[in-house]
Amino acid sequence: MSCRGMVAGVTMAGALLAAPRLHAQAFEGSITMRMGSRGPQGAMSQVVEYLVRGGKMRVTMGGPMGGAAMIVSPTEKKLYMLLAAQNSYMEMSLPDSAADRARTAAAGADSVTVTRTGRREQVAGLTCEHVLVSSRGSATDLCLTPELGRFVNPMASLQGGALAPWQRQLGAEFPLKVTMADGSVPLEVTKVERKRLSNDLFAVPNSYTKVTMPPRRSPG
Template sequence: MNRWTRGAAVALLGGICATGRVEAQAFEGSISLRMSGRTPQGSMTQQMEYLVRAGKLRVNMGGQAGGMTMIAVPQEKKLYVLVAAQNAYMEMNLPETAAAVQGANVPAADVKVTRTGRMETVAGLTCEHVEVTSKTGSTDLCLTKALGRFINPLEGMRGAVAPWQQQIANEFPLKVTMPDGTVPLEVTKVERRRLSNDLFAIPDSYTKMSMPARPPVR
């Protein structure tokens, strides 16, 4: 997995729309997303697939070659990272993972949520533009209630949720527009369909890898 793929994963899973506890939701199926970002080599775009079934989440990133998959299973309080190129996976405890990214969130007191009433159709679904304003600027989220809550595996087991997050906790971002006008996330396709339980399990042929050792705190 290249560096930009990791950055895109962080952008999607690490704080665009954190929602607190993972809960089962009515929607079951696949959601295709286009992730865009800037790198030293220029702008890059990547397709991602977001699969939901009975509260479980699978996110496919990076394509067939060198791709990465994240599977969140709240019933087990586990997050699994699958690396297809190596037929291997890593296992993490969701509470520990959430704690690792907790510091990235903007303090609740610095955030204001404004519902604009302006509607748009994205990927065949209607969403409302909601402005999330902080000291760094105003981010526009076009949110829909048709897909239930946005499940963030890296935030899923955190108990405390900021008041501004609670205001949009049961909605899903179809498009995110940053203060500079760039669109780092946009849903391109939504398909309601039955999903196999096997999609949310570790393949028998995969070998478990150890997590990289964390550097000592100085």
């Protein structure tokens, strides 16, 4: 798979969720989730492994797009995309949080309504609360838990890293399940493991060569 094809695939998955602020998380371990979408070729589904240690995140995507892995390092303000097939990696600077907040305000946070339903569910062994996010007459159901910290979407940096309007109204919470208005479920956590992780998982291998990031397409 080419670098450009890898970026396009990762961007597709990242579009399923809004981009939150970076936030150090006390949780350490792995979170396995199933992500899906609908496109010109029909429904697509893939397994995503989300690793957390000391505020750093690593996202590895399996399924038909296997081979994509990304590392987010808030302290370095960097995102690294690892291309295992080519023994190479691409590097991006993370967006400034102040600029993120400005873009969020410009997007119109007041146009989104967040409603906590009080209804709870067990997903992957954890309890989450169903929260309705309504905008333009459509509502999305997010089942959120505070036990895993704030969800950080590294793929969002490929789309400018803007903070979602509704994200500012919520605390440091992680979606275990997302249900769209049409009943489809683009994200569901299937397994959570609290365990120690190696620092090597959050570093670019020394054998990898740095390559240039392809330019993003302009919206529209």
